[in-house]
Amino acid sequence: MSDTLKVTIDGQxxxxxxxxxxxxxxxxxxxxxxxxxxxxxxPLKGSGGKxxxxxxxxxxxxxxxxxxxxxxxxSCSTSVMDGMVVESAISERVTEARQSVTEFLxxxxxxxxxxxxxxxECKLQDLSFEHGKxxxxxxxxxxxxxxxxxxxxxxxNVNRCILCYRCVYxxxxxxxxxxxxxxxxxxxxxxxTMIEKSLDSxxxxxxxxxxxxxxxxxxxxxxxxxxxFTEQWNAHRSCDKCCGKVVLHKIDGQIARVSARKxxxxxxxxxxxxxxxxxxxxxxxxxxESKRVPKxxxxxxxNKYSDxxxxxxxxxxxxxxxxxxxxx
Amino acid sequence: MARKLLLxxxxxxxxxxxxxxxxxxxxxxxxxxxxxxxxxxxxxxxxSGLRGRGGAGFPTGMKWSFIAKPEGVxxxxxxxxxxxxxxxxxxxxxxxxxxxxxxxxxxxxxxALGANTGYIFIRGEYMFVLRKxxxxxxxxxxxxxxxxxxxxxxxxxxxFVSPGAGAYICGEETALxxxxxxxxxxPRMKPPFxxxxxxxxxxxxxxxxxxxxxxxxILEMGxxxxxxxxxxxxxxxxxxxxxxxxxxxxxxxxxxxLTMQEFIYSDEYLGGIKNGKQLxxxxxxxSSMPILPAYLVTKTINHEDRLLTYESINDGGFASGSMLGSxxxxxxxxxxxxxxxxxxxxxxxxxxxCGQCSPCREGTGWLEKILYRIxxxxxxxxxxxxxxxxxxxxxGNTICPLGEAAAWPVAAALRHFRDEFVWHxxxxxxxxxxxxxxxxxxxxxxxxxxxxxx
Numbered sequence: 129m130s131d132t133l134k135v136t137i138d139g140q141x142x143x144x145x146x147x148x149x150x151x152x153x154x155x156x157x158x159x160x161x162x163x164x165x166x167x168x169x170x171p172l173k174g175s176g177g178k179x180x181x182x183x184x185x186x187x188x189x190x191x192x193x194x195x196x197x198x199x200x201x202x203s204c205s206t207s208v209m210d211g212m213v214v215e216s217a218i219s220e221r222v223t224e225a226r227q228s229v230t231e232f233l234x235x236x237x238x239x240x241x242x243x244x245x246x247x248x249e250c251k252l253q254d255l256s257f258e259h260g261k262x263x264x265x266x267x268x269x270x271x272x273x274x275x276x277x278x279x280x281x282x283x284x285n286v287n288r289c290i291l292c293y294r295c296v297y298x299x300x301x302x303x304x305x306x307x308x309x310x311x312x313x314x315x316x317x318x319x320x321t322m323i324e325k326s327l328d329s330x331x332x333x334x335x336x337x338x339x340x341x342x343x344x345x346x347x348x349x350x351x352x353x354x355x356x357f358t359e360q361w362n363a364h365r366s367c368d369k370c371c372g373k374v375v376l377h378k379i380d381g382q383i384a385r386v387s388a389r390k391x392x393x394x395x396x397x398x399x400x401x402x403x404x405x406x407x408x409x410x411x412x413x414x415x416x417e418s419k420r421v422p423k424x425x426x427x428x429x430x431n432k433y434s435d436x437x438x439x440x441x442x443x444x445x446x447x448x449x450x451x452x453x454x455x456x
Numbered sequence: 457m458a459r460k461l462l463l464x465x466x467x468x469x470x471x472x473x474x475x476x477x478x479x480x481x482x483x484x485x486x487x488x489x490x491x492x493x494x495x496x497x498x499x500x501x502x503x504s505g506l507r508g509r510g511g512a513g514f515p516t517g518m519k520w521s522f523i524a525k526p527e528g529v530x531x532x533x534x535x536x537x538x539x540x541x542x543x544x545x546x547x548x549x550x551x552x553x554x555x556x557x558x559x560x561x562x563x564x565x566x567x568a569l570g571a572n573t574g575y576i577f578i579r580g581e582y583m584f585v586l587r588k589x590x591x592x593x594x595x596x597x598x599x600x601x602x603x604x605x606x607x608x609x610x611x612x613x614x615x616f617v618s619p620g621a622g623a624y625i626c627g628e629e630t631a632l633x634x635x636x637x638x639x640x641x642x643p644r645m646k647p648p649f650x651x652x653x654x655x656x657x658x659x660x661x662x663x664x665x666x667x668x669x670x671x672x673x674i675l676e677m678g679x680x681x682x683x684x685x686x687x688x689x690x691x692x693x694x695x696x697x698x699x700x701x702x703x704x705x706x707x708x709x710x711x712x713x714l715t716m717q718e719f720i721y722s723d724e725y726l727g728g729i730k731n732g733k734q735l736x737x738x739x740x741x742x743s744s745m746p747i748l749p750a751y752l753v754t755k756t757i758n759h760e761d762r763l764l765t766y767e768s769i770n771d772g773g774f775a776s777g778s779m780l781g782s783x784x785x786x787x788x789x790x791x792x793x794x795x796x797x798x799x800x801x802x803x804x805x806x807x808x809x810c811g812q813c814s815p816c817r818e819g820t821g822w823l824e825k826i827l828y829r830i831x832x833x834x835x836x837x838x839x840x841x842x843x844x845x846x847x848x849x850x851x852g853n854t855i856c857p858l859g860e861a862a863a864w865p866v867a868a869a870l871r872h873f874r875d876e877f878v879w880h881x882x883x884x885x886x887x888x889x890x891x892x893x894x895x896x897x898x899x900x901x902x903x904x905x906x907x908x909x910x
Contacts (some may be wrong), residue, residue, distance in 0.1 A: 177645040177813070177855060178812050179814050180813050180814055180815055180854070180855075181814075200852060202645075205645045225849070225853050228815065228845070228846075228849025228850075229814055229815055229853065231849070232814050232815050232817075232819055232822075232849060233814050233818065235822060236818055236821075265845070266822065267839075268826075290814065291811060291814070309640075310811070313623070313625075313808075313810050314808070314809035314810070314811045314817060314820065314821065315806070315809070315811065315817050315821040316811070317811030317817065
């Protein structure tokens, strides 16, 4: 028995170590077949399985037991078996299910992207662009929650929340306190703090980075700029609490926002502390490393990086492959 | 008179006390079990063909055989008494009037599984039942039937009762385990299944109250004898909670294989529809199961008699069948409005969705809002199609079966009673004024033309 397992996703085979999830295997292959993930976050233990956007069809369970799985399975929390055959983007059933899940996530979302700080780096925008429909049959009133105050650094907008629980896991695993959790149930459920306490911990700022939507945003960057107008720089400083490796978002040479470095799946590589994130906003605090080209396929790549390689542009089917126009 | 196993002593006063229970062969099965090997008890239950009475109908013996047995790790037995399905009240009756049969069944099951601790997770609304259980457990402890060295056999076992806070979702086995651990009752991702990692990450078996109580007659009469009752893979007796527009609502113990015709219309059971009205529809297995129109209640689509068995009720799949589920048998007469009823059920599932996964969290609310508009004459025709699409988006895409439970009743109501929904949209004024829909479902439909098979 070899240590690696063979899995075939949309006709492409790959050998992966035991215990790998289907989603991770798909990410190793890359390309269009990678299921979207709104709640799964690799650095956070226990995350995943909740948003149901990463559903895939398993048409062959394994080499030994080739029966297909009757239901669609969440690829983030289903482990690969040897000889498994998975259908992701090519399956009509999966496409339909993802479309409905995307619609479900959007029906109670306020769709206030024009005034939302997350616009441009929002996973829900990417999701609805790639997997959603251009219309909805939803005629009902949208959910409207009372605003909560989480202190002077983090802005919580409950209406935008898609209840992915990422921030709950982040707060639990990074801060070690249980001040932060989910209250109520059903579509009244909301992220909140114990008795409206403000969040206070050295690492709580990371909930901003893990939030896929604009529910948790940085108050120090609020309404300063659209994200795609900022210049991004890799930078570091020596910090005794964290690694100190960050991304600086600059407007006219001034640091507007500090965030952690994310990989191509928008997952934080190393957590940063709140001092680095909120308090070090002067250019002399940081040692600049290099200009940063966002790896994720988002609107952020669509402006100032025309001198970089072509690959950063999003090629949208149906819109042709010509280079997008520069904004300036 | 049909054979009764669980409720055979129902007529005896004071059967809820240990003394009276022991006078009527109470705890004899336990004494017999303690002389047997635990594997033999499991195989006896396997032979009996007992299926989970909580709703899913999974073979109990098979479930027991799946339990992992790592060294040095305790195993647990959890009794699911979080009976929250609308229309189901059999467990309450059993626990309230026959607590000792449950306790005896649990001790035997603990012995069979090698568990030294059993928990009864009871819903918060059943606080009065909880007190009765506590009294019965205390009686058993004093008599040496619980605790250390039960009846001199060297087997230690104790049972504790733990109330929930009244959430429907805690009846789902993994959410129940979370709640029992003191956490928020959100269902867990499966796998790992509770048989491998359950309560406190230890191997756990979760069974319904009726299932555990049924272990007692199986031990008394032997698995093979028990399997002779019933038809095919549906063996033994089943408690049915009958409610709705019938002459005699209540809890009935029926032998599997009784015809629906007899169950609904005979005087021994439900005694027919109340006030001489016509049957319109029936939900045979609790609110989450598909509703059946009158012409499919007593006969299947092939004009065979429909029987009270898992297979017969499921005959025809979801197109023309339903599921026995937990046995919450609800009858609707000709005056009842199916749209209103469906809206009522949707409202329940909207309220009880835990909010963990998105299709259920958002979809149940959406279903309820559309159904509310249809019922109150504020809907357009395309809302009916939306309703169908929304339930399809929920069905099968959720973590736990609550999503399906919310989607199935809506799908079945649309499948069998679509014209009633259309009537509500077309006649908004009447829909607001009268509390009943169309009443033409009582007649038998003509036999369908045989389809060519090739």
